[in-house]
Amino acid sequence: MEHIFHQLFGENLILMGVVGTLITGFATGVGALPVLFTRQVPERLMDALLGFAAGVMLAATAFSLILPAIEWGGVLPAGGGILIGALFLAFLDHRLPHTHFIKGAEGPASHLRRVWLLIIAITLHNFPEGLAVGVGFGSGHLPEALALMAAIALQNMPEGLAVALPLVRERWPRGRALLYALGSGMAEPLAGLLGVIAVTAMHALLPWAMGFAAGAMLYVVSDEIIPETHSRGFEMEGTWGVIIGFLVMMILDTALG
Numbered sequence: 227m228e229h230i231f232h233q234l235f236g237e238n239l240i241l242m243g244v245v246g247t248l249i250t251g252f253a254t255g256v257g258a259l260p261v262l263f264t265r266q267v268p269e270r271l272m273d274a275l276l277g278f279a280a281g282v283m284l285a286a287t288a289f290s291l292i293l294p295a296i297e298w299g300g301v302l303p304a305g306g307g308i309l310i311g312a313l314f315l316a317f318l319d320h321r322l323p324h325t326h327f328i329k330g331a332e333g334p335a336s337h338l339r340r341v342w343l344l345i346i347a348i349t350l351h352n353f354p355e356g357l358a359v360g361v362g363f364g365s366g367h368l369p370e371a372l373a374l375m376a377a378i379a380l381q382n383m384p385e386g387l388a389v390a391l392p393l394v395r396e397r398w399p400r401g402r403a404l405l406y407a408l409g410s411g412m413a414e415p416l417a418g419l420l421g422v423i424a425v426t427a428m429h430a431l432l433p434w435a436m437g438f439a440a441g442a443m444l445y446v447v448s449d450e451i452i453p454e455t456h457s458r459g460f461e462m463e464g465t466w467g468v469i470i471g472f473l474v475m476m477i478l479d480t481a482l483g
Contacts, residue, residue, distance in 0.1 A: 277465060
């Protein structure tokens with residue numbers, strides 16, 4: 227994969243970052259493809275898949291963001307970035323009206339309002355992920371960036387399904403539900419572009435930017451994904467999903483890094 231990126235894009239880090247985050251954004255739509263064939267996915271399986279996504283994100287945060295940030299800038303920039311990133315997501319979380327993946331699916335009476343609240347929630351969620359991938363490519367360390375890209379693409383798939391399923395259950399056309407899921411992933415290329423431009427323009431920002439992305443992702447995992455997997459009585463499936471996702475990402479990071 228590293229060789230392919232070099233062949234296609236040379237040393238153009240910004241183009242790599244945009245393409246990498248486009249791939250992760252499209253993975254959200256790929257994950258939603260089952261709604262073309264069914265309106266139901268077992269809750270037990272959905273919680274396990276969301277737990278897997280959380281585990282992948284946790285490992286990616288640790289191995290692909292926090293450790294490199296400490297290595298390249300020290301504990302202070304990495305820790306400061308984590309705190310700022312978490313505070314930023316907390317601010318957006320409290321300021322922007324939104325609902326949650328599943329437990330908020332029965333929210334407002336208006337179908338249109340429910341759809342937009344869900345889209346806002348996933349856009350909020352995808353922003354730090356795209357930022358992380360963009361920062362990864364902006365660092366110039368392609369193996370780590372590709373590992374992070376693969377991790378975010380993997381964990382975006384169950385999230386895309388979690389977006390589309392409530393819509394088809396509300397009798398929205400399957401194709402439109404798929405497009406909404408795909409559209410929710412398009413926050414990632416925008417955030418990725420911001421991240422890659424920022425760190426390539428000011429390399430000193432790199433450890434702070436990696437910490438920022440890590441803190442934002444940690445906030446999302448703890449505030450959003452893990453509570454969802456514990457909200458319907460399948461805590462054990464969600465927990466094992468986290469562990470398996472963490473292990474998969476750890477192996478992926480070692481293989482690609």
